[in-house]
Each structure stands twice: as C-alpha cells, then as structure tokens.
Amino acid sequence: MNDEMTQSEITPEVVAEHGLTPDEYQTVLDIMGREPNLTELGIFSVMWSEHCSYKSSRKWLKTLPTKGPQVIQGPGENAGVVDIGGGRAVVFKIESHNHPSFIEPYQGAATGVGGILRDVFTMGARPVANLNALRFGAPDHPRTRHLVDGVVAGIGGYGNCIGVPTVAGEVNFHPAYNGNILVNAMTVGIADADKIFYSAAAGVGNPVVYVGSRTGRDGIHGATMASAEFSEDSEEKRPTVQVGDPFTEKLLLEACLELMATDSIIAIQDMGAAGLTCSSVEMADKGGVGIELNLDAVPAREDAMTPYELMLSESQERMLMVLKPEAEATARAIFEKWELDFAVVGRITETGALVVTEKGKTVVDIPVAPLVEASPEYDRPYDEIAAPAIIRSENVPNPDDISAALTQLMSSPDLCSRRWIWEQYDHMVMGDTVQPPGGDAAVVRIHGTQQGLAVTTDCTPRYCKAHPETGGRQAVAEAWRNLTAVGATPLALTNNLNFGNPERRPIMGQFVGCVKGIGAAAAAFEFPVVSGNVSLYNETNGEAILPTPVIGGVGLIPDISKCVGIALPASDQAIILIGETTGWLGSSIYLREICRGEEGAPPPVDLEAERRNGGFVRDQIHRGAVTACHDLSDGGLLVGLAEMALAGRMGATIEATSTLQPHAWYFGEDQARYLCTTAAADDLIARAREAGVPAMLLGRTGGGELNLPGGITICLDSLRESHESWLPDYMAKA
C-alpha cells in the first residue's frame, strides 16, 4: 500500500458522508478483505448510490413488461432499441436531471439534455428528436419564474447548438414541486438495426480509450446528491452541478458516428453519472473482465487532481471505449480531425478487478463482480394506497358561465399555450419535423423516407397522487393515445419514475402502485418498457413531490402523408366523439382550477376500452377517413375541442346535447376518448358501432366561434388571447 492509500482514515463519519449505511460498509469490508482507501470508498459510494444502483426500485422494475417481437434491446443498456423495419432501429431513453436543475437551472437542464443525447448516440444512433417533461412549483412561488426561465433556456441552449430538434414535451405547475422541480429529458435516435453498439468490454489486452472533453473537478458526487433529500443547505451543492459544452458534444457525436461507421469499436459507454468509475465498472462487469486504468493518461483540465477526483468527476462530453487493437490509428485520426482528446488510458485484463494506477502505484483495486452484484437491493416496506372516494358530479358546483369557465381553464398554468417555451427550442433543425410542438404527439420524418416517428411524453401527477395504480395506467394510456391520435402505431416506451423518499412507506406505496399501473397498461397495449430512469428523494424537509412517473412513448407511422394533427382542417366537417363519457370530475382540472379542490378518485382506465377505441381511431386515420384527431385528457371535451379550433383557426358548433350535468359533460375527464373530424360521419359512426366502439356526432366545424347548445357562444379570438398570453405575461413579470 502506498501513502495515499493509507493517508485518509475511514471513520464512521466519512462512511456516512458517502451515503453508505453501516451494513453497506460492512459489505464493502467483506468484499475488500481490508479497509478501503478513500478513493475506493468513493467508488463504492457512487456505485451503490440510489441513482446508479436502483437499490430501492430494482425489485419492482423487474415486474415491468420489457419484451416484444419489436424489441432489440430492453432496459439495462444506455438506451432501449426497437426495430422499425427497413433495416433501421429507433433508440431512445428518458432521464432526469432534477436535483442539479433546481440548484443551477440553466446548466442543470443543459447537461441533462447532453447526458441523454450521449446515451443515445453511444448506441450508434443519430439523435433525431429531443423531448422533455418539466414540473415546476406554484407560479406564485418566488423561485418558480427563475427556474422556468433557466431550465427552458438551458434545454434550448444545448439542443439548439448541437442541432437536434426539440419537438415535444409537457409542463405542469404545482406547489408540491416548490422545493424539487423535475427536468426529464428524452432523446430519440435512429440507427442501422445491425449496427447497435453495446457496453460489454471484451478481449484481454485491448486498449481502453478515453475521448471527448478533459476531466475537471465539476460534478463530483452528483450521483450521490441525486440520491438524497434536499434541505435548506442545498444551495451549497452548486459545485456538484456540471457545466455543459454543446459544441464539444456536437464534435463528440460526429466523431463517434464516424468511428462507428468503421469496424473499430468493441464496447462503448458514455461517462455520465459517476463518470470514469461507473463507465469502466459497467463495461468490465458486462463483459466479465477486468479493467486497468492509468490515471496519468487521463486528459485533465486542472492540475494536481487526485485519484478520488478523477474517478468521481462528472465532467460532461466524455466517452470510454474498448477498441480493437488494430483500429487505434484509425480512431485516433478521426478524433484528431474533430479536435477532441483521444487517450489510451488502460487495457482490458483477465483479473476481474478494477485496478487504477497513478504514478506507477496502485491506488484502487476492487473486484468488479462483487462491487456490482453485492450492490444493495432493498424490499422497502410500503403502504398500499387505496383509491379515494368517487366524487359524483352532482356534488361539484356547476359554473355560472360555461364560456368563462372554459376561458379560465384554457388560461390556467397547466392548460395555457406552451408557445413561449417551444419557440425557444429549435424544433425544425434537421428538416424532418412534420408535426411541430403543440399537438398530441410530434412527428419526425425518418430522413430520406416516407416513414415517421411519433413521440410524446405524458404523466398526470394529480391522478398518480390520488391513486397511484390508476395514475400509472393513465400515464401509459395517455402516451399511447397521443401516438394513436396522429396515426402512429405505438412501439415501446421509456419511463422516468420521479418520487420522494422511498424510505417512507407512503412514498414507496406510491412508487409500487404506479409501477403496477404502468406494468398493467404496458402489457395490455403490448407497449413494452425498453429503457428508463428512476429519480427518488425528490423532497425537501419532508415535503415530497407528487408521484410523477413520466412516460415517453414512441410510435411508427408507415406513411407520413396519412398522419393527422389536431387542427380543425376545414369547415362543414363532422366532429365525432369516440369513447364513453360519464362526466368524471374527480381529480379533474375543472375541480382544481374552478372549485379549488384536488380530491376524488381519478378517472378509471379501462385498458380494453382504450385498446378498442384507439385501434379503431388508428384504423380510420390509416384509411384516410379522419381529417383531424385529438385525444381527450386534461380539461375534457370542451378543452379538447377548443384546442382543435385554436390550432385550426376554425370555429365549431356543438349540436349534440347530453343528459349529464353541463360541467360533467364539457369538462369531465373520462379516458379512452378522442375527437375526430371527418367528411363522412355516417360511415364512420356505422363502422364504430360494428367495432363496438362508442361514437356520436358531436357537431360540425365552421365559423369563427365555438357555439354550444343553449345559445352559448365563445369567441375564438378572445379565447386565443387568454390561452396564449398567460405564460408570456407570467414570465414578463419582474
């Protein structure tokens, strides 16, 4: 043992500071057969952090359906891979950057985008679309405006520069996020199905190569930070937030794809959370080999970095690769062309150990398999969360004025136009954005073909809070509907499970319930989970976020000329309501925004009805019978129709009447519903009846207003003004 290995004493305090419990530390001692040094302790700490080890969630994640004939690679790699025919595959994943974004919104969000882009191009895919799912605190909370401003600028700053369009997303505001915002970023890429790159290292003696940015002292212990609750001193954690460099990422992207076109790479892994440690350990573990790293060869940004710092830095825009030995010169030339650092920092060994040397001395020697396999897995106790009582619409006050209620909903923080946000994102670069933000799902053409990918992110946290299992089902169902509504066949999903502290029984109950719901819906729709991320400990001083299991959905459109949007397309078309309306107001936006209530069971999600109704709608879109389509979700029927009217700058008249109470009929949030327009209403309704799908003629398009039975008229221009102005007005306030 050299000096450094014995220098720092590992006291119980040092162990605790590294987030390891006494039991976990005992396991470390058992594995090592000796006391670890500080660098080794740091490695165990990050590898066994919640963020890297999924120790609270693994048991439940294993229950999710992950297989299907279309799945090439499910969870466990950098991203999921799904076959889309024609020799191509779609590669995608969603990932959170919640904690850093709260502390430093611009850089936190920017590096979140950078990290997920790397996960996708590491697999050999060219990224073609970015999405995000954002949750902020109450609009009147003093930090919210600053956080919205920084996060949106950060997402745009990174994505715009690297030149990948940001095409879709979702945003909610709720006081439960006051102390913990959520920034979930998703990237979708396209690869050749037979040229997917994986992370399993192989070949004793093969060079381990470091490429990309130099390593600095930024982001040390970011993964550990993301695995603990916040307290008042979270501001002090600013130094753990990394700084993004999208230009370098662009170079890294192009250089990696250029190298991947040659036959040089055995394994590749991006350096994300826990940097050099996590990437080298994962590559070695997956390949069942050892790895030796020489820290003197690691390109460093700063002088005198210690092994601890080099191994735990989360500096961005870095990759680790195992190359075929004969390919080193080719690879070096490509990275030199792109003016990126290229350094052979180690080699694959047969020892099965991670051995790190510095100045000729061994500073780390940890057996890889035990480090990975002995990582803790907890079966955390949880409370089963029962559905709250059903709220009957008779017990919810009707609005005095439907028109005013609609305007209030359409200009509420959760339903107002997101234009202020997505106009800060380059959503058109790469020249294939067929359906821009603002619809149900965005559609990106697969370059040079007539195929398209539909992409969406969805979650309704208030449903998840009310009843986690229903909320989990609903999140999947809504993503699936959004893909369906543009005419896509849903392929697979990625999920970002954002929750509070799993060591608390009610929070663990939320997690378990949501996962069960996601699993049930994903299985019913044959819509498997192929990648994902878990973000726990999203709470501050014991106040947890709403359970927020975000679903990122991807679907395939065989022929983009057949896809439809939400905009009312022409006058004198029939508007058809698909699905059953019972007037469900429990946990609805109406209840929250108009009645200031958040109670009641959320709308049930009948997976059979979803399948049947969605399948019917998709078939009719493919047949060319549907001219516009919108899934009904937040705000229900009237909000859905208003969104279609605003998008199409076209009015509509509702002719149908309902026996339901007006607020239940117009604003109830029953699931499995769509609004479609068509030139052939009778035929569509007849076909629906044949398919066992509820369908009714709601009304007709035309004019510049929304006309409702009973002489109610809603002016679209003033509705648009309210809908469009809330967010820019809010952000303009000092």
Added chain:
Amino acid sequence: MKAAVIVFPGSNCDRDAQVALEEASGLPVAMVWHGQHDLPKVDLIVVPGGFSYGDYLRGGAMAAHSPIMREVTAAADRGVPVLGICNGFQVLTECGMLPGVLMRNANLKFICRSVHLRVETSQSIFTAGYEEGQIVQIPVAHNEGNYFADAETLDRLEGDGRIAFRYATPDGDIGPAGNPNGAARNIAGIFNETKTVLGMMPHPERAADVRLGGTDGKALFDGLVEALA
C-alpha cells in the same frame, strides 16, 4: 447549378441546405470541410446555419478567421455568388463581406418560429423567383438575429436597393409588430454592393418542402438554379 456548402464543426443546417439545393438543382452538392484550403469550382457557395465553432464568443466571430473563409472571400471577390443563412449571415458580417452586425435578439431569447417577410427587390439572382413586395413565410431560429448598422450604412443599403428581405406582419406592415428580434428597420437579409452575396437570418431551406409546412423558401433556390444554370 453546382453548389458547395461550407461545413464548420458546429454547423447543423448543412444537411438541410444540401437537401434543398439538391432538390432544386438536381445535382450533388459539394460539402466542404472548414479545414480545407481549396474550394471546388462551383456556381454558388452556401455558408449554412448552426454554431460554427460553438459561438460562445459571438456568432461567427471565430469562423470568420477560418482557412476556408479566406477562400470564400476570395471567390466572392471573383464574383462567385455566396449565400449566408443564419449563422452563415453572422459569419459574412464578421468577415466584412457584408456590413453591420447581428446582435442578441431584443428579448434575449432564442426564437424559433415561422415569420413573414416582405421581399424588397426581385432584382437579384437570389430573389428573382419572387415578386417585389411579395409577403412570404419563412422560419427563423436564432439567438443573435438583431441586425444593427449605423444610420449612414442603413441609408446606403436602402438607397442602393441592397435590402433583400424585411420582417413584416402578414399584411405586409413593416413595424415593430412584425419584427421578431429588434432588427434595425426590420432588416432580415442584405446584399453586398454587387448583389452577388446575400446574408439572411431566416432559413429558406426550412420552407422548401410541403411536408414541413411551407414552400415559400423554395423560390429562392429555384430562382438561383435558373439564374446560375
């Protein structure tokens, strides 16, 4: 028309420009890497959009000093037409091929949206496919598109008919309502003295495919093909 597109390491609209040019001309486009010291013999050089060298300093400031831009400047001096789009416009001003500068947008935000432009002249190889006064819809996507030059320069540009496009309302009104970024006198694109160089912030290559929501940019490429055939 044989065209070349300059590719800086941070260019990201190079492929989009290539697609639009190839669609219009039916000929393959030469993609010229920034480190190259020689340009192929072409009828048109396009400096595309993107973030040439990251542009952390100022849009196009570093690209203006790259080896390939010396070649582009020399070619422009010989009369080879040059089109700078977005970041390309920034590069051309930084090189001194066009007067003025592009400052941060007045609202200090990146802006990506389809805007209306008034075509100020059809008397150029770039705008021959349009009618003077025509209102067209073409997207912008930039952080620094706020054109600025001193009053004397602006007067000269106007007097010499060197303003190609101005931001406008859908009705063609040239005022603050139609100005997305605060550009002086709503200027969206300008020519050099010989009208063989055009710099413009809007992206005509993003409005050249009916699937992407508009084809008003296509006339620019079609007009060039006709003029340079």
